[in-house]
Every structure is written in C-alpha cells, then in structure tokens.
Amino acid sequence: MANAGDLFIRIRGLEQRFESHQVLRGVDLDIYYGETLVLLGGSGGGKSVLLKHLPGLLKPRAGTIEVDGVEISQMQERDYGPIRKKISMMFQGGALFDSLTVAENVAFPLREQGLKDNTEIMRLVSEALDIVRLPGQEQKLPSDLSGGMRKRVALARAVVSRPACVLYDEPHAGLDPITADSIDHLIKDLQQNHGMTNVVITHEMRSVFRIADRVVFLKEGRVTWIGTPQELQNTRDPELRAFIEGDSGDPW
Numbered sequence: 001m002a003n004a005g006d007l008f009i010r011i012r013g014l015e016q017r018f019e020s021h022q023v024l025r026g027v028d029l030d031i032y033y034g035e036t037l038v039l040l041g042g043s044g045g046g047k048s049v050l051l052k053h054l055p056g057l058l059k060p061r062a063g064t065i066e067v068d069g070v071e072i073s074q075m076q077e078r079d080y081g082p083i084r085k086k087i088s089m090m091f092q093g094g095a096l097f098d099s100l101t102v103a104e105n106v107a108f109p110l111r112e113q114g115l116k117d118n119t120e121i122m123r124l125v126s127e128a129l130d131i132v133r134l135p136g137q138e139q140k141l142p143s144d145l146s147g148g149m150r151k152r153v154a155l156a157r158a159v160v161s162r163p164a165c166v167l168y169d170e171p172h173a174g175l176d177p178i179t180a181d182s183i184d185h186l187i188k189d190l191q192q193n194h195g196m197t198n199v200v201i202t203h204e205m206r207s208v209f210r211i212a213d214r215v216v217f218l219k220e221g222r223v224t225w226i227g228t229p230q231e232l233q234n235t236r237d238p239e240l241r242a243f244i245e246g247d248s249g250d251p252w
C-alpha cells in the first residue's frame with residue numbers, strides 16, 4: 001500500500017506528435033501519491049495529450065512513463081487493465097452516453113473490467129453517486145440533469161472502480177462559479193477523505209488556488225515551471241503573470 005508522498009508516476013522525456021506536428025517535446029514530471037496536481041498551459045499546448053498517456057490511451061513516441069515503478073509505455077494493450085483501474089480519467093466535456101441511464105453510465109467501467117454481479121455493480125454505483133452527492137439518481141437520463149450534475153455523473157463514473165488516481169480534463173469548463181466550486185469541493189473531498197491522487201487540467205485560476213498542492217505549467221510541449229500555488233501567486237515570470245491575470249478575470 002502506497003503512502004501519501006510516495007512517488008506514483010514518473011514521466012521522463014515524453015514526446016508525442018501527430019504527423020509532423022510535435023506536441024510534446026520531452027516532458028519530465030513526477031506525480032506523488034495523495035497530491036492534487038494542477039496542469040496549466042495555453043490552449044492546444046498538449047495538456048490533454050499528456051494526460052491521455054497516463055492510462056495508456058496514447059503511446060509515447062519517445063520517453064518513459066513509470067507507474068509504481070513499472071514502465072507502462074511498451075506494454076501490450078491487453079495488459080493495461082490494471083493501470084486503467086488505478087488511473088481513471090474524467091474526459092473533457094464529461095462524455096456521457098445520452099441513451100443510457102445514470103446508473104448504466106456509472107457502471108460502464110465496471111462492466112468493461114468484467115464485473116458481472118449486478119447486485120455488486122449497483123452497490124458500487126450507489127456508493128459512487130453518494131461520493132459525488134447525487135444519491136438516488138440512478139434512473140435519470142443525462143438529458144434530465146443540469147450541466148453541473150452531468151459533470152458529477154462523469155466524476156462518479158471515474159471513481160466507481162476506486163482508482164488511486166483521477167485525471168480531470170477541464171472539469172470546470174462551462175460551469176457557473178457556484179457549480180465550479182462544488183466540483184472543487186468534490187476534488188478535495190476525494191483527496192482528503194478517499195486518499196485519491198488528483199491531476200487536474202483547468203483554466204479557472206480561482207480553482208487552482210483552492211485545490212492545488214502543486215502547479216505545473218506546460219508550454220511548447222515541455223514543463224517550464226513547477227511550484228506551489230503560493231509560489232505561483234508570487235512569481236515575477238511575466239509569462240506566468242500574464243497567464244494568471246489574463247485568465248483570472250472577475251471570478252463572479
């Protein structure tokens with residue numbers, strides 16, 4: 001069993017390109033158990049692409065990714081199951097199946113993992129809905145729910161198999177500030193009360209300062225800055241300052 005602060009994921013020299021477009025140019029990054037890491041950077045800078053490597057949805061062109069000391073990037077597709085159980089992703093936009101109920105959406109990863117016992121599946125679904133503060137919503141359809149509730153269903157789906165780590169791709173996008181706050185509370189709750197490691201892509205500076213233990217800035221396919229929210233607040237780096245001030249805006 002890992003302890004908070006133990007090294008969890010080690011990324012070295014990660015490169016990715018699509019045809020001739022070089023997106024990641026040698027990313028080095030360590031992620032520790034139990035932390036909330038926020039990934040910042042300009043749009044199109046490769047943040048989503050970076051995240052997709054962690055559960056093996058993309059394979060590096062070069063470089064290594066170790067999860068609990070095991071190099072995952074050369075693994076066969078069929079061996080990724082345990083990694084995806086450990087590292088779960090909440091996709092940009094939530095990506096729920098509109099024709100499936102909330103319960104069927106949340107149960108999806110469990111069925112993919114081969115779980116067949118319906119009583120057990122419904123128990124895990126119910127627990128996941130409790131965690132995201134949507135108890136008893138199993139039979140609703142995504143179209144019955146508000147944008148914030150759909151995000152929470154997507155989060156329930158990401159946590160239903162009790163991963164050690166959740167990756168959030170812009171969980172605040174399109175949400176009003178109060179709903180964004182509630183997502184932040186859930187992210188912190190997962191960290192503090194469920195021992196989850198969180199990696200969050202966001203542009204919401206308010207959220208960054210509320211949830212992050214460490215902030216990583218990605219630029220031109222490399223990590224160019226890592227620090228605490230306090231260090232980010234105090235930085236004199238003009239580019240970071242422009243990013244913080246340009247994106248913070250009027251929070252309400």
Ligand SMILES: Nc1ncnc2c1ncn2[C@@H]1O[C@H](COP(=O)(O)OP(=O)(O)O)[C@@H](O)[C@H]1O
Pocket residue numbers: 018023041042043044045046047048049050
């Ligand atoms: N599957 C793909 N095929 C081709 N290009 C891609 C693919 N995924 C991402 N890209 C390109 O990689 C760049 C980085 O994308 P992305 O990681 O989504 O940026 P962001 O930092 O905004 O999340 C963009 O130019 C995007 O168009």
Ligand SMILES: [Mg+2]
Pocket residue numbers: 047048049092169
């Ligand atoms: Mg993105």
